[in-house]
Amino acid sequence: MTLDDLRVFVAVCRAGSLSAVARDLSCTQSAVTQHVKRLERQPRGVVPTHAGRVLEAAASEGLVGLELALRRLRDLADGESGTVRVATGATTVRHFMSDAVVTFRQRHPKVNLEFRTKSSSRACFDALADSDLDLAWITLGRPVRGIEQRPVVELPWVLAVRAGDPLADRASLDAACADLGVRFSFDTSVADWDTALLLAELGVGRAVVPALPGLPVPGDGALRLIPLPSLCPLPVGWAVRRWDALSPPTRAFADLVESYRRDGARP
Template identity: 35%
Template sequence: MLDPRRLRLLRDVASTGTIAAAAELAGCTAAAASQQLAALERDLGAVLLERSARSVRLTEAGRVLADHAGPLLAGIDEAERAVRDVAGLRGGSLRVAAFATAAIGFVVPALTTFRRRHPDVELRFTELESAEALPELRAGTVDLAVTHEYAPLSRPDLRGLDQRPLYREPMLLAVPRKDAPAASGPIDLADFAGAAWVAALTSTGFQAATEMACRAAGFEPRIETRVHSYPMALAMVAAGFGVALVPRLAATGQRGLVHLPIARPTGLVRQIYATTRTADRSPAVRHLSRYLVGALKTAT
């Protein structure tokens, strides 16, 4: 493989006419430069310079290589500048994914801060649920994903991925306002054993969340409505179709319902992570992770 330092010496010999002048440009002695040029000849198995006691000139092979050295070295210089720009957050790109409630709650503000402070980094965002985001991370099409897991449900396959815990949020019970208890304060899920329940679709991957919490409270929920998203669950609760467990970030204010804290722990919580590839040490990823923490403090 061609050594860029030796190529630079040959190029400078061609432009200055002497090894001494090329050595001065390289910041080394003429003897060291001569040794490097001789090593370049050995690497290629070709004579590049015709040396005499008083002068040096390029052979035909040397001229051909010197002509090619310019574009090659320019490409290397450009690559080095691009790497330095990325390392200094003056270039490159950052691809982010997050699920909807996190995106609305704190990811978008964090992205806004990132874009304001690092305008030269191309920022791309895709809304993805956690089950969709993890394969995209592994494939390299996403650099950072805000994901969630419901404890104590089984964990996903995280081989090759790192997770930074961002927020451990409790579950609340969304109840139609007309059915809310008169007394304020935390409630026991068992008090709603006879209610109709709104829960996730069985295709969401977390379909067992409501069932698990209710069973921990000592009853089997009567699920009459299944939905894909928390906004839809809240809409159904507000319309009087049942009650629903929702994480705190999803508990947005809506007319016709109230969000009640749960007194007796169900063991069910939602843990939110910043998930990245283990091998990725991108400065952009590190900075956005810090902005996510800051935006969460504001949101919660």
């Protein structure tokens, strides 16, 4: 099999359709069929045999390693150029990477930074596995096959309330809730932490959020942030396919972000 054979084979296993892969690759269905002779045809699409599934798993891992190696070789040949592609949440760059971005641009002016917004850590994992992304900023969780996770910082939790809220000046949240008869309910959903903080600041409700970099604790102005030390901190950090296959500029950007977040000072 050639690399193209393996790419088509893996694509068909994932899509379950010869015609869909043919459209994506702008080729004929018969051409795709020649790459997947080991597959069983069933009434609803294409399903690999057991042997095909074994080959698919091995091919997927092998293609990732080969593509990373080829990209690293191109980066080495180009020197200090190329692109660093990062998957992030909606507010990640603002709270975790803004200072690192400035320093990186100064140190690596010929390297492009490309940020792609994803809605969840799961979406970041999928993007790493299926695209040309280099890094993803995630909430760390259970191991994911083919993905390496690296913790960078743990974020304590806080309760965000509007100044003047009965809970704003209470030292003990549990005791305050009992005294005031406060019960928490969930009647508003948000997509990111900044939106939750804004709604709390507007007095629309209260929000339990991580203490994001740049937010003072316990808080001042129209917003109050009450520490919640009884809750386990939220671990966040990097996810990659393979650290040892990252290009030098990509490693440099990841290291910069870690330095700022761990030291809290300009490296």
